[in-house]
Amino acid sequence: MDNTIGLMRQRLAALEPQDLHIEDESAAHAGHAGARSGGGHYRLTIVSPRFAGMNSLARHRSIYAALGDLMQGSIHALSITALSPDEL
Amino acid sequence: MDVQELIRQQVTGHPVVLYMKGTPQFPQCGFSANAAQILKACGVSDFFSVNVLEDQAIREGVKAYANWPTIPQLYVNGQFVGGSDIMREMYQSGELQKLLTAAQAH
Numbered sequence: 001m002d003n004t005i006g007l008m009r010q011r012l013a014a015l016e017p018q019d020l021h022i023e024d025e026s027a028a029h030a031g032h033a034g035a036r037s038g039g040g041h042y043r044l045t046i047v048s049p050r051f052a053g054m055n056s057l058a059r060h061r062s063i064y065a066a067l068g069d070l071m072q073g074s075i076h077a078l079s080i081t082a083l084s085p086d087e088l
Numbered sequence: 089m090d091v092q093e094l095i096r097q098q099v100t101g102h103p104v105v106l107y108m109k110g111t112p113q114f115p116q117c118g119f120s121a122n123a124a125q126i127l128k129a130c131g132v133s134d135f136f137s138v139n140v141l142e143d144q145a146i147r148e149g150v151k152a153y154a155n156w157p158t159i160p161q162l163y164v165n166g167q168f169v170g171g172s173d174i175m176r177e178m179y180q181s182g183e184l185q186k187l188l189t190a191a192q193a194h
Contacts, residue, residue, distance in 0.1 A: 056173075056174045060170070061155070064157050071158070072157065077119060077158065079119075
């Protein structure tokens with residue numbers, strides 16, 4: 001079993017999340033045409049004070065930046081819910 | 089033509105452009121299917137769609153163009169809007185409908 005979720009957690013620590021959930025949904029997508037690259041499908045829910053005052057685009061960009069090269073390899077698709085603490 | 093220039097022409101030449109896997113009729117990825125569905129739900133039926141599975145250069149090029157690592161990608165009036173999660177959020181808040189209505193009125 002690969003450690004993509006562990007690596008994601010390490011990288012996302014840079015965003016100082018106060019809550020972080022990552023689900024592996026790869027099984028639900030196995031075999032479809034877009035999944036040939038072999039990377040996994042993940043669903044991320046992250047709560048960080050850093051997101052306050054940022055729009056969704058900026059939040060997603062900061063997540064992609066933190067994940068870095070994982071987005072080019074281990075992660076094929078990522079569904080993101082990014083909230084600031086006052087949005088809970 | 090340089091692929092970045094080709095993408096620039098595509099996104100500025102049409103009010104609504106969706107880069108997706110597959111086509112709106114036969115999407116080949118759940119996220120792309122959702123994105124196409126959301127546009128239809130907003131009353132946009134004749135958007136310009138590009139099947140990135142048919143063109144590897146565009147598939148990689150569009151990620152660099154928007155500095156966004158995933159597909160689908162929505163552009164309105166040449167501006168990158170977001171991927172399927174952002175489209176869904178904007179649809180639920182009504183923001184996307186406003187943006188699309190304004191774009192099509194041009």
